Amino acid sequence: MLTVLAGLGLGLSLIVAIGAQNVFVLRQGIRREHVLAVVIICAASDAALIAAGVAGLGFVLSAAPWLVVVARWAGALFLLTYGVLAARRAWRGGEELRVDGTEAVDPSAPLPHSATSTLVRPRLAPVILTTLALTWLNPHVYLDTVLMLGSIAATHGDDRWLFAGGAIAASILWFTALGFGARYLGRWLRTPLSWRILDAVIAVVMITIAVSLVLPVLRG
Template structure:
C-alpha cells in the first residue's frame, strides 16, 4: 500500500504541472468535445510510458544492481530540485492559465444580431473533428521530450528503488494519470475558471513541492 500511494503521489505531482497537454485536455473539456477519447488517449499513453520505464530500467538494474543506490540518491536530488522549483512558482507565480478563448459561447452570445439589436454578431466555431483531436492529443503526449524524462526515466528509476514492489508503485502512478485526466476533462466546466486564477496554481504548486520533498526523503530513508 505504501508503494502504491507513493506512486500515486509522485504521478500526480509530475502530471499536474501546467503544460500543453493539460491545457489541451482542459480546453476540450470546456468545449465538451471528444472528452472521453482525449482522456483515454492521455491516460493509456502515460500507462504505456510508465510500464516501459519500469520494465526497461528494471532489466538494467538487475544486471548492474549497484546502480540502485546511485539512482536512489540521484532521484532524491532531482525531486528536491523539482520541489524547490514548484515552491518558487508558489511563492512567485508566473501568471494565470489563459483558457477564456476556449470557452463555448452561451446561447445569448452565440445568437446572431437582429435588426436594431445593438449587439455584434458572434460566429460560433465549428466542432473539431475527432481525428484531428486524437492526433493532437497523441502529438502533445508522445512528441513532448519532458514526458520521457519525467514519466519514463524518473518514474522508472524511482520505481526500481522499490524492488519487488516497483509494479505497485507504477500502478499508483498510472492511477494518478487516470484520476487527473478524468477530473480535468470531465470536471473542466467547474475546474476551468478555478484553475485560471494564479492563487489556485500557487496552492497546487505548494502541494507539489511538499509531495516531491516527502518522496525524496522516503527514497533515502532506511526501509
C-alpha cells in the same frame, strides 16, 4: 499499499502542473469537445510510458544492484530540484492558465439554445492527432515518466509494479478529473492563485518523497 500510494503521489505530482498537455485537456473539457477520446489517449499513453520505464530499468537494475543506490540519490536530487522549483513558483506566483475564447464563459452553465444550434463540432481526427503530438513529442515526458518514474519504481524491488500501478492510477484520475471536471473547475484553474496553491502542494509532495528515498541509505 504504501508502495501504491507512493506511486500515486509521485504520479500526481508530476502531471498536476501547467503544461501544454494539461492546457489542451482543460480546453477540450471546457469546450466539451471529444473529451473522452482525449482522456483515453493521455491516460493510455502515460500507462505505456510508465510500463516501458519500469520494465526496462527494472531489468538493468536487477543485473546491477548497486545501481539502486545511484537511482535513489539521482531520483532524490531530481525530485528535490523539482520541488524547489515548484516552491519557487508558488512563492513568486505569476503563473496563469489561459484558454483562448473561454475566459468569459461560465463553464458550469449550459450552452444557450442559439449557441447550441449553431455550434460546429470539430472533427475527431485533428483532436486525436493534436493529443498524440502534445503527449509523445514532449521531451519532458521521457525524462519524467520513463526515466525518473522507472528509476524510482526500481528502488521498490519486487513491488515496483505496484508503484507503477499507483502512478498509472494517478494519470487516469487526473486526466478524467481534468477533462470531465473542467466545465466546473475551469474558472478556478485559470487564476494565478489556484496554480500557486497547486505548486505549493507539488513542492511538499516532491520534497517529502525525495527525503524518503535517501533515508534508508543514510540509516543503513
